[in-house]
Amino acid sequence: MADSDKQCCDHLAIEPAVREDATARLRSIRGHVDGVLRMLERDDVYCVDALKQIKAVQGALAKTGDLILRGHLKHHVVTAHERGDEDAIVAELMDVLKYR
Amino acid sequence: MADSDKQCCDHLAIEPAVREDATARLRSIRGHVDGVLRMLERDDVYCVDALKQIKAVQGALAKTGDLILRGHLKHHVVTAHERGDEDAIVAELMDVLKYR
Amino acid sequence: MADSDKQCCDHLAIEPAVREDATARLRSIRGHVDGVLRMLERDDVYCVDALKQIKAVQGALAKTGDLILRGHLKHHVVTAHERGDEDAIVAELMDVLKYR
Amino acid sequence: MADSDKQCCDHLAIEPAVREDATARLRSIRGHVDGVLRMLERDDVYCVDALKQIKAVQGALAKTGDLILRGHLKHHVVTAHERGDEDAIVAELMDVLKYR
Numbered sequence: 001m002a003d004s005d006k007q008c009c010d011h012l013a014i015e016p017a018v019r020e021d022a023t024a025r026l027r028s029i030r031g032h033v034d035g036v037l038r039m040l041e042r043d044d045v046y047c048v049d050a051l052k053q054i055k056a057v058q059g060a061l062a063k064t065g066d067l068i069l070r071g072h073l074k075h076h077v078v079t080a081h082e083r084g085d086e087d088a089i090v091a092e093l094m095d096v097l098k099y100r
Numbered sequence: 101m102a103d104s105d106k107q108c109c110d111h112l113a114i115e116p117a118v119r120e121d122a123t124a125r126l127r128s129i130r131g132h133v134d135g136v137l138r139m140l141e142r143d144d145v146y147c148v149d150a151l152k153q154i155k156a157v158q159g160a161l162a163k164t165g166d167l168i169l170r171g172h173l174k175h176h177v178v179t180a181h182e183r184g185d186e187d188a189i190v191a192e193l194m195d196v197l198k199y200r
Numbered sequence: 201m202a203d204s205d206k207q208c209c210d211h212l213a214i215e216p217a218v219r220e221d222a223t224a225r226l227r228s229i230r231g232h233v234d235g236v237l238r239m240l241e242r243d244d245v246y247c248v249d250a251l252k253q254i255k256a257v258q259g260a261l262a263k264t265g266d267l268i269l270r271g272h273l274k275h276h277v278v279t280a281h282e283r284g285d286e287d288a289i290v291a292e293l294m295d296v297l298k299y300r
Numbered sequence: 301m302a303d304s305d306k307q308c309c310d311h312l313a314i315e316p317a318v319r320e321d322a323t324a325r326l327r328s329i330r331g332h333v334d335g336v337l338r339m340l341e342r343d344d345v346y347c348v349d350a351l352k353q354i355k356a357v358q359g360a361l362a363k364t365g366d367l368i369l370r371g372h373l374k375h376h377v378v379t380a381h382e383r384g385d386e387d388a389i390v391a392e393l394m395d396v397l398k399y400r
Contacts, residue, residue: 013344023340030333033326040323044313047372051396054365058358065354066198072347073190078180086178096351098166113244123240130233133226140223144213147272151296154265158258165254172247196251266398278386280378290373298366
């Protein structure tokens with residue numbers, strides 16, 4: 001069972017190209033969060049300016065999530081019936097997608 | 101090509117049980133929208149009460165969408181590689197899911 | 201106390217122009233929901249077509265909510281300090297806005 | 301006009317307590333983003349695990365935004381009519397809130 005689990009994980013690892021793209025985007029997001037933190041060091045920062053920056057970070061995170069989701073659908077979900085793990089893969093995906 | 105298209109559509113029709121469940125939920129949502137309309141006939145209706153009702157309708161619609169999405173993943177997406185239409189099915193699904 | 205409550209409600213009723221606009225939009229939304237229900241009567245309806253329609257209805261509801269929210273901010277929230285009900289008005293508004 | 305602008309900004313700066321709370325939350329969010337970046341260094345990371353982490357960061361950002369929004373409503377929006385800048389404050393707030 002440990003072996004079949006490993007087999008499963010080997011197959012379902014994130015695609016290298018998606019991983020690189022997501023990493024680059026998350027580094028940029030970290031820099032953006034640093035920018036909001038520096039903005040908040042000033043005692044005259046205006047609430048709406050901070051809200052706009054947080055909204056921009058949320059948009060960048062949503063795009064990163066969409067990128068990983070697209071890769072997951074393309075490389076793992078469309079082949080789930082062939083592997084026989086379709087019930088598990090749909091249940092865990094809906095858990096992430098619902099209430100989104 | 102018209103034949104293969106029809107073949108495709110036959111395979112990818114919504115599951116009867118999902119269709120029935122979604123129909124029942126949408127009828128309830130229509131009744132809820134009627135209720136908000138009746139609420140708005142009163143000239144003393146309070147904004148926040150209307151906003152709460154709209155938020156409740158949005159929640160009910162989101163659950164109906166999740167139900168159809170789960171059925172689509174379970175019955176159509178997990179078998180896409182076997183049918184050979186995985187690129188098309190992922191592209192159209194991401195179009196619905198992104199910016200959600 | 202009953203009198204001051206009534207006074208409060210008189211002041212905070214939705215603006216007539218906003219109420220008319222929201223009513224027209226919700227009637228259109230009800231028609232859209234009827235359209236999705238008719239779509240679901242066909243046994244060959246495709247999941248993604250239903251999802252697209254539900255997403256469109258959600259967008260129309262969000263715009264209706266934004267319209268009422270703008271009216272509430274403009275006519276009731278910006279004057280809350282003068283009336284002295286700012287704590288209550290902020291608490292109830294955040295309850296509707298959070299997790300949005 | 302430059303003077304009245306400055307006057308305006310002095311009044312509308314973020315509250316110190318909100319600024320401290322938002323700063324602490326954003327530092328935690330930066331740490332969380334670092335954690336996702338470390339997760340993505342492994343070539344066997346699973347898409348859904350990355351998606352769950354991104355969703356958690358989005359939830360933390362949303363709470364930080366709600367905190368700043370509540371402070372803005374409480375300290376700046378409810379007094380806008382007294383200051384006479386209600387049109388501007390509602391317009392810029394709706395710009396941040398819409399499509400949320």
